[in-house]
Amino acid sequence: MGELKLMKGNEAIAEAAIRAGVDAYFGYPITPQSEIMEYLASEQPEKRTGMVLLQAESEVAAINMVYGAASTGKKAMTSSSSPGISLKMEGISYLAGAELPCLIVNVVRGGPGLGTIQPSQADYFQAVKGGGHGDYRLIVLAPASVQEMADFVGLGFDLAFKYRNPVMILSDGVIGQMMEKVEFGEQQPRRTKFDEPWMLTGKTPDRPHRIVTSLDLEAVQMEKHNLDLQAKYKTIRENEVRFEEIACDDADYIMVAYGSSARICQKTVKLARESGHKLGLLRPITLYPFPSERISQLADKVKGFLSVEMSSGQMVEDVMLAVNGKVKVGHYGRYGGVIHSPEQVLCGFEEFLSK
Amino acid sequence: MGELKLMKGNEAIAEAAIRAGVDAYFGYPITPQSEIMEYLASEQPEKRTGMVLLQAESEVAAINMVYGAASTGKKAMTSSSSPGISLKMEGISYLAGAELPCLIVNVVRGGPGLGTIQPSQADYFQAVKGGGHGDYRLIVLAPASVQEMADFVGLGFDLAFKYRNPVMILSDGVIGQMMEKVEFGEQQPRRTKFDEPWMLTGKTPDRPHRIVTSLDLEAVQMEKHNLDLQAKYKTIRENEVRFEEIACDDADYIMVAYGSSARICQKTVKLARESGHKLGLLRPITLYPFPSERISQLADKVKGFLSVEMSSGQMVEDVMLAVNGKVKVGHYGRYGGVIHSPEQVLCGFEEFLSK
Amino acid sequence: MELKDIIKPENLVYKRTECLTDKVLSYCPGCGHGTAHRLVMETIEELGIQSETIGVASVGCSVLSYDFMDVDMTGAAHGRATAVATGIKRCNPEKYVFTYQGDGDLAAIGTAETIHACNRGENITIIFINNGIYGMTGGQMAPTTLLGMKSSTTPYGRESALMGNPIKITELVAQLPGTYFVTRQSVHTPANVRKAKKAIMKAFDNQKLKKGLSFVEIVSNCNSGWKMTPVTANKWMEDNMFPFYPLGDIKVDGELVKK
Amino acid sequence: MELKDIIKPENLVYKRTECLTDKVLSYCPGCGHGTAHRLVMETIEELGIQSETIGVASVGCSVLSYDFMDVDMTGAAHGRATAVATGIKRCNPEKYVFTYQGDGDLAAIGTAETIHACNRGENITIIFINNGIYGMTGGQMAPTTLLGMKSSTTPYGRESALMGNPIKITELVAQLPGTYFVTRQSVHTPANVRKAKKAIMKAFDNQKLKKGLSFVEIVSNCNSGWKMTPVTANKWMEDNMFPFYPLGDIKVDGELVKK
Amino acid sequence: MMNEEIIIAGFGGQGVLSMGKILAYSGMMQNLEVSWMPSYGPEMRGGTANVTVILSNERISSPILNLYDTAIVLNQQSLDKFERKVKPGGVLIYDTNGITKHPQRTDIKIFQVEAAAEAARINNLRVFNMIVLGAYLKLNNYLKIEHIVEGLEKSLPKRYHHTIQANADALKIGMDIVKPYTVLVS
Amino acid sequence: MMNEEIIIAGFGGQGVLSMGKILAYSGMMQNLEVSWMPSYGPEMRGGTANVTVILSNERISSPILNLYDTAIVLNQQSLDKFERKVKPGGVLIYDTNGITKHPQRTDIKIFQVEAAAEAARINNLRVFNMIVLGAYLKLNNYLKIEHIVEGLEKSLPKRYHHTIQANADALKIGMDIVKPYTVLVS
Amino acid sequence: MAKMRGAVVVDVERCKGCELCIVNCPQNVLANIAAQVNSKGYPYVYMKNPGDCTGCTNCAVVCPDGVLTVYRVKE
Amino acid sequence: MAKMRGAVVVDVERCKGCELCIVNCPQNVLANIAAQVNSKGYPYVYMKNPGDCTGCTNCAVVCPDGVLTVYRVKE
């Protein structure tokens, strides 16, 4: 068993990054995730593991520093919150296009615009449908506890390198700011020897020079690259779907909720069952790939799905696409920075029932 | 009848902007849309109408200049292509959050990343689902001819001011670079006297000072603002859906396609009918609001829909959401900068039939 | 003579300008933002240009400055205030346009917008509050943070090898052809406040005369971020900030001031 | 003596460096990009650091420089080359890292990244091709376009009131503490090529010595964008660009060169 | 089963968050499941702050609650907001300092602790929140005092460890001065 | 019904796009529907260029085509690419300059125009593309010559209007020198 | 020379007790009220030595929160 | 002093006929071939006055396209 600590979700990400042997963090402060960089700074990762920590001049610079570091095969990450993530959109599209592995953390706050610094889940579309230009996908992980904030750093890098694809941890101010117990694994050493054919390690006489780029002026070549990307995304959809089912076995209705909403909905399940509703909860852990197939199966035996998100309804579209008209699908959620309580979700569910 | 010219789509936008009495254009060069700013520069709009033309230091600066101009009630616009539009995501979210009217043109090219400069329709998600953070929507217009490139400038500003919402013209390299005949209306004067309660015109003693912002630190207030936005979007969905139906009356199958793909599909309809298929075409003119209701109606009488886009399949999700499982839905499209020919689409349709 | 005999309208020598709203400022006790706000608004009152002024608030502790300054104002995205101001001024050349920005906003994320608005010589006024730290987000290092200075992202003091050098953006923009008046002031003593006021007045005057861009830096405390009381913060500022960011005019009437 | 008697391996005095690939350059006839490419690659060959070098291409005509330079390279997003280089160098301090950027890339959209990489004193080399225009996208105004100069977005000549002033970004970055060597060169005559080569050599040497950032501007023609033949373009460059962008060292060994 | 859901609310600067932190750490020392969920805002002063702490011997579901077993409130605004959020039969503890409108509910147990006054009296304003915490602990015995002290150690940065004794003493004071308050039904 | 679908292809710099532009303008002068769709690339030299021109008396659907009524090709690469894209019975016009692999199809009409050679002969390389255009016009009479000249005027910037006569003359040359080419079936 | 007499009116609810006016008063007129706070929880200043005030306005000029209004008469 | 004799080898397919080498040759050795182009469509240079070449490398040094290889001998 590893070390047990009481920590904020943001701090857990930072500690996990050091322990996972991450090579570099580049970031720019923004609430509610500044603790990630602050924790790192206080831990002096350059001394603990030699990890690079740099406060960039902006989010745009930070994501492009990640791009540079990742080009050389290093494990690089950045984090921000909604407006800062929007600024990274071009860079993220480049990373996806150049097939570079990296980890991007979005501790979402209420939008649009400067919005509010309170928690939100309204960046779902941006994360899973591609807020940047072009046909690309991120692997999106949605932690629902401080423990998962820590665990998904390692998992994120594993997936990122396995598929040479940027991975996003989509969290929010609830998970980022709350403290819970978290258990850390042993310190992993930073990799020192590695050389895959895509990594810029310096052209030696025995190999051609290597190029990392997302450009191909030839449309036909670019289409081929896109087809390769799509094939990769298909593999990801086939192999990397992760979700958790809570009280779904005998459920008449199922809520679909991720991250902080999933935590809240766990209590709603309990409250609902106390008042006689056979309500279950499906918690997507990966938002992309989305557990569409499982939802489609469940749609054959339940009476309806309620997507619960702190947004005006974004993931609900993916639920609908999975259900494809078999049973009714609804959405409940507070938004703009307001967090729904388990009781409010229950009311929302009862209203959904009556519709 | 107005003046008839032969022009590129990009040039038509620029000429239309001058004639519509637009107050300002702020942009940064990028292929395949640089002709918009170049045409404006050659026309010296500061002399023709007093319109402001400024080449900004970046796309980020350009969208924020638009934000400034729009704050004062001016008709301001910008244009770019995919990577440049990604850089504008934060700014666009701010404009939507602050409810500022403006026009943003995206002449899409193949992505992701630097991609290619050839035409593409792979920025659909970004445009209609919100590439920026938070729950916001743009009104998205998809011109399918040079004439519409011109016409949608005026229409775009009308809608933008009617709803105090940013409007996007989502075009691509085909429509931007092709020349066709285009008829222009009379020169509209630039508005000189205007003063709506949201416009920053200088605080006079008879009124309180005005504030344009997208911030509310109070989550409950921010949620209220979001509810207002959602109500507005609902009104837009109810009132502003625009589409065109071609040979849908007796169709067994219907293609859904916008912009350049819709032009290509028009020929496919002809080819298909020649080979005995009762194929129709529904062309969404507004991508947001999407003609979901009409598609849902048509789903009651046809056997299937094929979404034809120069992307790996983005709009197809909106088609599926509208059809909601009633009949089968497929996608056909080349991408990464490759343009499908009418014949290729026909093959794609025949394959869809056989599935 | 009793106080009540002195406190009569005819004896009034100083009161808060009417160009500030009644709202209580959201700043920490002793924060220079409040004084800077007041000086800008006094200037606008004295020039009688309240109805012709449009302000641009930035993202930082002063994000709510539009609540306090009783002129029409817009809130720009972080770092983009000068781009927003450019958009406003180009479309409304007859209006007085100013930005109010912190050092993170103006000299980190907004560097490109700052440099290019200055280089274009937009006919606007920039009020730049340099407190050497990111106040709003909790005291992280700013581009202006001094070497050795502690912040929440440099808890052991800023080291140039790790976190780079403090930047003198004001000296930099003074090099550009588009800036007409560039000065560095402070508002921590009555004398400095009065000087700063004159500088701000000049900055708005220049705008009237269409001279190009005026740039007024105000070196200020962020006692919260620095973790000091306001009084010691001001002392620390004199001892540490002023040697690196010396007060005084840097460019006047388009000419660099010889040192 | 006949030519064939001269053309023998032992008489070879000049050949293309092996550090360039065999691909035919994608540049217009007479474009300075080609010469600049060659100088950088000659330097790398002569220093014997091909296997230790990682280059960063930028977006502009030289976007494909990674196809021609036979070292490991990455293509940065428009304007972000120095941020990308920072990411590379910080993680690989033992590698030689350089960026190759145009004026649009480095001095317009990339201004913030340029200024801050220079200010932090990243231990990298920046090769900056200033041709006063956006070549790749079809000859639009660049931040460096001279007043009066025509471009596709200033078809009647650049006017400062409308489109701002040309920016001397090189002089600007020389002001920053993090730059160690800042110079302006050209490659349009053999003598200038040889000087430029020395400067580039010095820039890479400094990197070896961990001296901080070296910045080599090369004023170059964009004959296509200027709509001239290569030979007249070079002449025009001498007559018009050099007076505004004077050649020579600006900062050497961390000290500004007195003029 | 042990499951305690607490809200602590007051002005920023009153030590609300660290009070919650000590509870959470103490719970952890005792092998309980814990969650600590603060309200958060910009660094600017003068606002209100609150924190939800849950201590349980089961996996904690929602860290966000609508109703609480115990509410500890330190100013009028917080009293106004959280009095109605105590579960019937639950506990409300408040400091009377600055309170003009006292609680009204008769279906909950209400206690007063004059912590501000007491802290002023012993001339150590810093231990104000420990006095309040002492009051809470008096009414709840599921946390062992040694775990509280361990929690204190964990949650205080090293440079403040010399204050632990004073803090522990303050806890005792709180335990002594807490007193029930009965709403007079008029 | 009149509907002519043309592809013109060659090196960048050979005047391919402007040839298409003149056709489009001429069609417009004659009240036809027209579309002109170029390939486009970065400004760097040395690439190939092509343009699809459609002239029709009906609303034009797809500006992107797979097959053409007429292909006008000016270098080997374009010949290789577009010969197979001429509709059966359609027309292929090419300049033999630099062509090493001549067309092979027997189900289309093929014409040669030695425009490069002729332009060199009359010492005016600039009118090269007009000679080619002349060849096309010789084979098609749906465009009136006065509309072509109007098209020329419209498509040329004012500062080149003095060259209109030379261009019109070049059209005539093209009409004269165009000649059928017969594929020898081996 | 006529002596100046001044008076300072404190807008108690705006004051945050930062003490900048106190240290900048050349006459040592002002002090923070001890053990009392306004409704925002801040201590606030008052004229501790009212007789010494010359109405120089230094305090008001340096106050970030626009708390002070100053009156002056020649005595 | 020994006279230098030089020779320049032109990689015809790389040459773009930009003439920079021509104007920078102090000996006036080089010229563009008239009325002939390489497979990319460019005219290219040749040694018009080969006897005058001193092998100074100026041409090669200034050629953007790395077209020229230079040889030199003492005569």
Ligand SMILES: Cc1ncc(C[n+]2csc(CCOP(=O)(O)OP(=O)(O)O)c2C)c(N)n1
């Ligand atoms: C795009 C973006 N990035 C980051 C932030 C978070 N943020 C808000 S204010 C601020 C810095 C404020 O510092 P400064 O400009 O120095 O002003 P101060 O608060 O010190 O007055 C930051 C990083 C944001 N709101 N938007």
Ligand SMILES: Cc1ncc(C[n+]2csc(CCOP(=O)(O)OP(=O)(O)O)c2C)c(N)n1
């Ligand atoms: C974000 C973004 N904006 C704009 C462009 C379009 N673009 C490509 S290159 C370029 C400018 C190139 O000019 P410069 O850097 O001076 O290099 P040159 O081509 O002159 O060598 C621009 C604006 C882009 N690719 N990405």
Ligand code: SF4
């Ligand atoms: S945090 Fe600093 S800058 Fe912000 S209000 Fe407080 S003292 Fe002022």
Ligand code: SF4
């Ligand atoms: S366009 Fe200009 S910069 Fe680009 S290759 Fe041609 S001459 Fe060089």
Ligand code: SF4
């Ligand atoms: S300089 Fe080079 S490319 Fe130009 S003509 Fe001479 S050999 Fe050819």
Ligand code: SF4
């Ligand atoms: S080597 Fe010197 S002399 Fe010989 S051709 Fe070249 S430039 Fe002329």
